[in-house]
Amino acid sequence: MTTTDRPDxxxxxxxxxxxxxxxxxxxxxxxxxxxxxxxxxxxxxxxCVAGNTDVDGVVRNTLTVLEHAGAPGVPVARGAERPLIEAVRTARHVHGQDGMGDLGLPAPTRTPxxxxxxxxxxxxxxxxxxxxxxxPTAPATNIALLLRTHPEVTRNIERIVFMGGAVATGxxxxxxxxxxxxxxxxxxxLLTAGVPITMYGLDVFQRVVVPGADVRRLRASADPGTRLAGDLLAHRGPATDEADPGGGLGDAGAVCAVVDPAGLTTRRxxxxxSLAPGPARGQTLVDRRTRPGESELHTGPREQPLVDVGLDVDVARYVAVFLGAVEG
Structure with missing residues (x-):
């Protein structure tokens, strides 16, 4: 991870x-x-928190993935079943009715x-x-409740690397x-947590695509976790080539940014x-100006959180990080 004002x-x-x-x-x-x-x-x-699907579905899917990955002992907890104010608005049209591409995966053998x-x-x-x-690779409801209920946790948080937001297009x-x-x-x-924060937003999220040949190799693996990665990528898209579709790494890119921060170019x-009702609600307003504008000159600067915003990503490097781990 490179920044304009933060040493490695x-x-x-x-x-x-x-x-x-x-x-x-x-x-x-x-x-x-x-x-x-x-x-x-x-x-x-x-x-687990409601988002792509309902929170009970999220718990089920999480336990299933951990079992396929060979890590059934990692503790899993059920969290918020709705946002702080809004109603739940799932993304089943993207992730399938079960949230996992409707792959027909078996139910997990343990509970949260x-x-x-x-x-x-x-x-x-x-x-x-x-x-x-x-x-956090989800709506930040659980994290917000944690920070408001137990602010003392920030003393033992190194950094928050969250998948969310966009500099350009939503x-x-x-x-x-x-x-x-x-x-x-x-x-x-979340943005006012008082700890270093990296925003892995859509500007980099949408760029990291695993090539079709790699997806096919993963799907042919005898290892359950590796094979699941291939099946998920095959459902995920987008296609790099209509004749040889690849799969977007999506949220896994935020994990890559923790493993290999030098692969992500950021600016603080x-x-x-934006919290007001209307078409801009939920927009992350990222101030890339190099000098104050008329608003600040007339009314004075406003206090705003400083975030290490992902602006560019080494795609091949992060694909290699992912493949090296899931196939290793």
């Missing part, structure tokens, strides 16, 4: 403790497979832990011997990305979420 951290070869907050979801499943299998990561817990998501997040963050990196609306649009108030709270910029 000293390399530490110990696995990075991470917690994923997700709405599994095809590409959330890819993120989970990568997090489980990459040796640089220590996946301490997974928390007997804790709600916020309680599990607090427990695992404070119990970690090293600061935790949070990777997908839920012309200007708003789905995760932020689904719960704008929660996203606004002011970011805020």
């Amino acid at each position: 951290r000293v390399t530490d070869d110990r696995p990075i403790p991470v917690i994923i907050d997700c709405d599994t979801g095809i590409d959330d499943a890819l993120a989970l497979l990568l997090a489980v299998r990459h040796p640089r990561l220590d996946l301490r817990a997974v928390t 832990v007997d804790l709600d998501a916020v309680s599990l997040l607090r427990r695992e963050i404070l119990a970690s011997p090293r600061p935790v990196t949070l990777i 997908n839920a609306t012309p200007v708003a990305e789905f995760n932020v649009w689904h719960d704008p108030e929660a996203a606004a709270i 910029l002011p970011v805020e979420v």
Whole structure:
């Protein structure tokens, strides 16, 4: 990860403790497979929130993916079943009725832990011997509730790397990305967490595509987790070539940004979420200006969170990170 004003951290070869907050979801499943299998990561817990499908479906899908990945012991908790203010608005038209491409996967053999998501997040963050990196790949409802209920957790959070937002074009609306649009108030709270934040938004999210030949190889694997990755990518799209379709890595790119931050080019910029009703609700307003505008000159500067915003990505590098882990 490169930034305009933040020096690179000293390399530490110990696995990075991470917690994923997700709405599994095809590409959330890819993120989970990568997090489980990459040796640089220590996946301490997974928390679930409504988004791509309802929260009970998210829990089921998450447990299923972890079993396929060979990590059934990772604690999983059920979280918020709706946004802070809005109603639930799922993306089953993208992810299938079951949220997992309607692949007909077997039901998981275990159940979530007997804790709600916020309680599990607090427990695992404070119990970690090293600061935790949070990777929200979903609407930020659970994270917002955690930060408001237990603000003391920020002392043991290294960074939040979230999949959400867009500098340019949205997908839920012309200007708003789905995760932020689904719960704008929660996203606004996340941005004011008081810890370093990286925004892995649509501008880089949509660019990382696994080539068709690699997808076919994954689908032919005898390993359940590797084969699942291929099946999910085949459903995911977009096509790199009509005759040889590839699969978008999606949320797994945010995990790549934790594993290999140098593959993501960022700038530290002011970011805020549009909360007013109307067509701009849920937009992430990213200020890329090099000098103050008339608004600031007339009324003075406003306090805005500074975020390391992903602006460019080394596609081949992140594809290699993913394939090396899920096939390893």
